[in-house]
Amino acid sequence: MSRHPSDPSRRPAGGVPTPAERSFGQHPSRTRTPADIRRWRRLLADERAEAAVYRDLAGRRTGEEREILLALARAEKRHERHWLDLLGPDVGTPVRGDLRTRALGFLARRFGGVFVLALAQRAEARSSYAHDADATVTMAADEQIHEEVVRALATRGRNRLSGTFRAAVFGANDGLVSNLALVLGIGASGVATSTVLLSGLAGLLAGALSMGAGEFVSVRSQRELLEASTPSADAAAALPHLDVDANELALVYRARGMSTEEATAHADAVLARLAVPPGEHRSPLLHPQDDGVPADAEAGDDLETHGTAWGAALSSFCFFASGAVVPVLPYLLGLDGLAAVLVAVGLVGVALLVTGAVVGLLSGTSPLTRALRQLAIGLGAAGVTYVLGLVFGATVG
Known part of the structure; x- marks a missing residue:
């Protein structure tokens, strides 16, 4: 009270x-x-x-x-x-x-x-x-x-959101910035509006496919590495036949980071639990928690956390495409010239502010600061390509 x-x-x-x-x-x-x-x-x-x-x-x-x-x-x-x-x-x-x-x-x-x-x-x-x-x-x-x-x-x-959220923010921002830079750079060179639109759509598709393929390879490789590091469940079947005096099982625990004394004590305890009276049959595979050899829970959790390679590839494709389509929208709606450029920059700017603010909220920092940082980085990169497009356009002309 x-x-x-x-x-x-x-x-x-x-x-x-x-x-x-x-x-x-x-x-x-x-x-x-x-x-x-x-x-x-x-x-x-x-x-x-x-x-x-x-x-x-x-x-x-x-x-x-x-x-x-x-x-x-x-x-x-x-x-x-x-x-x-x-x-x-x-x-x-x-x-x-x-x-x-x-x-x-x-x-x-x-x-x-x-x-x-x-x-x-x-x-x-x-x-x-x-x-x-x-x-x-x-x-x-x-x-x-x-x-x-x-x-x-x-x-x-x-922590629950970290993997998906990272992929979403990275993919969407990559699509926003890279395709805006491409559209502005091509447009500033003085080519026809149809060429700018075609370049933007090609950039969207190429980037989304690249992101999807990269994520597929990344997740598939990560899963393969985890699977290769996961102890074989078949090793449990060999435990009852180990030489108790030699105690090869201790080597497994030493390889996992235990000291010699800890590994020996743990292996002795595991083998003692597996000992059965004569004539009684017991399969250690029915009790994987007793032998310590099958896959660790953490390895299994990692496999679940990373998800499937195809799921990750599809998500990355969609995230990138959702960002890359924004700079192309003005051209799809029939705008051209400076009007299309200004609308594209405005739409991408709003999207960057939103994603930056969301990052700020989830990280517990200032949404405004993160939003402005995201905007400055994105428009800064696009501005460089726009200037280069003007320079190359003038040179060619």
């Missing part, structure tokens, strides 16, 4: 009063200004909105994640109680939280995924309680810990 900021039990070690104690506990006659009341009402609304966000997210989770999110919601309710205590009879009618918090609540109710957790992480990082004279030290510490809790929850989702 939250206590009023003037409660001495809220003081940190050493008896140093909290900021709120200095404002009101030691100076109870201090006149609260209309600006104070408006600020407290806004902070109260923000706490209520954040608690609602965590409850909405918890409604889409089960198990431990659900309990963690509900605990965060309860913590926000404690902070809400603090502002209610300060406001007292001035609490008035509920006000709306800031736009960011309300947008976060909307996304939590509609989606509830890793994107919302990433936004919640940034919201916790923006907490002003550490510099607010009317917030307690405990509240400021809570917000710092909440950021780490949400970061950990978001990291789980980021």
Whole structure:
């Protein structure tokens, strides 16, 4: 249960009063200004909105994640109680939280995924309680810990998304930038619009096929490497026939990184578990977890994570094509000359801003910074080819 900021039990070690104690506990006659009341009402609304966000997210989770999110919601309710205590009879009618918090609540109710957790992480990082004279030290510490809790929850989702997300962002951005550069470079040379369109479509198809083929070879090679590194299940059948005194099994564990003593002890334990009374038949293959030789769980997980080579190839083809078609759209719609160039640059610019912002959100950094960085890199590369097209066009002419 939250206590009023003037409660001495809220003081940190050493008896140093909290900021709120200095404002009101030691100076109870201090006149609260209309600006104070408006600020407290806004902070109260923000706490209520954040608690609602965590409850909405918890409604889409089960198990431990659900309990963690509900605990965060309860913590926000404690902070809400603090502002209610300060406001007292001035609490008035509920006000709306800031736009960011309300947008976060909307996304939590509609989606509830890793994107919302990433936004919640940034919201916790923006907490002003550490510099607010009317917030307690405990509240400021809570917000710092909440950021780490949400970061950990978001990291789980980021890890699940990492492979697909990397391929999507890389493929789409590669298509956007490379085909815009191709279209602008060819267009600046002064060739006919039909030639620009044909070049753009050829670049789309060639790039998408190249991406798909490259991803197929990459995933297929990775799976083959993992399979080659996975212990053979057939080796389990040989275990009962090993020379116990020589204990060749220990060599397997030494090759996997164990010390000589650890490998010998582990091999002895495995062989002891496989020992059976005379006349009793037991196949070690029925108990692969006992012998330690079949494929490790991690290797199996890696094989599942990388997916099929054909699936990866198709995904990369589609991701690249989805980006590469954007610079060609103005020409497909019948535009030409400078108008087509400006529309192509504008469409690609918007797409780069969106992908950059998404990267920023998922990485827990500023979406605006990442969006502008993506835009600068993409348009910078396209601008170089445009200038080269002008130069070569003038030279040929």
